[in-house]
Amino acid sequence: MRAVRVHSLTGPSALQVDELADPIAGAGQVVIAVKASGVNFPDVLITFGKYQFKPALPFSPGGEVAGVVIAVGSGVTTLAIGDRVAATMLYGGYAERVVMPELAVVKLPDAVSFEIGAATLLTYATTLHALTDRAAIKAGETLLVLGAAGGVGTAACELGHLLGAKVIAAASTPDKQAFCRAHGADEAIGYADLKDAVKKLTSGNGVDVVYDPVGGELAEPALRSVGWQGRYLVVGFAAGDIPKIPLNLVLLKGCQIVGVFWGSFAMRDPAANRAHCEQLFAWIAEGKLAPAIDAVIPFADAASALARIERREVKGKLVLVP
Secondary structure, three states, X not given: OEEEEEOXXXXXXXXXXXXXXXXXXXXXXXXXXXXXXXXXXXXHHHHOOOOOXXXXXXXXXXXXXXXXXXXXXXXXXXXXXXXXXXXXXXXXXXXXXXXXXXXXXXXOOOOOOHHHHHOOHHHHHHHHHHHHHHOOOOOOOEXXXXXXXXXXXXXXXXXXXXOOOEEEEEOOOHHHHHHHHHOOOOEEEXXXXXXXXXXXXOOOOOEEEEEEOOOHHHHHHHHHOEEEEEEEEEOOOOOOOOOOOOHHHHHHHOOEEEEOOHHHHHXXXXXXXXXXXXXXXHHHHOOOOOOOEEEEEEHHHHHHHHHHHHOOOOOOEEEEEO
């Protein structure tokens, strides 16, 4: 099989296509013939050795795939050869074959394409966990989304809307702001004078929930935009800098700063995560969610795909196909 692998921690340019032996299913595992692989910001970080997990070289990036089960190990009871499926992993998804534990794999409805299947789980499962398990968001509450035109940002706009929240999307350009409005945002703003813009849109009350995958210099004005007893979701640090928060703001607002580490949640409670994934695909099949794919790109061009992510040029998701 072919796999796109990192050979040095120097960024996307270090990716190359290698020939490897096909994986074999062990007990409790299945082998998936990959039809599409999702591309996410952590894939960029891992090529520099800057992600939470640092696999040994050489390795394949990629945290989500969709495809067809082609082999089943002993003890597997919920999946069979020929099943259309999607799966998530820490890394290794940029390959024509992957071997996965049964509980990390979810069936893909016939109405959902492989490309959509590969563009959904990391971003939408992260966001569903964040909004429901960590923020306990309620219909009628107001949600501020930073980086709203990116992968998880788009998911937050769509899921926030579906869950009944009023969504304020923050994105860097008018084009991206229009994209957010098309994907569930009620309002869209830029980053200049963020706190004042939010204050105006909320009649001075602030927002109930902030969804922040960006961090950096946006964190403090976003926290200042939180209303009384609001929740600030720490999702990631796409800006590159981990911010230092004035804790007096937390006291004055009676608010919570809540960590969202979806990968650890998925490993610690795979059954709950699988239920989330099944719900997401059901909503997509019903037309209630529509994950946005910016482009579908061949495996051989994986380096250029990650470079586009690094340059913040993508609206929604990129997908690689073998």
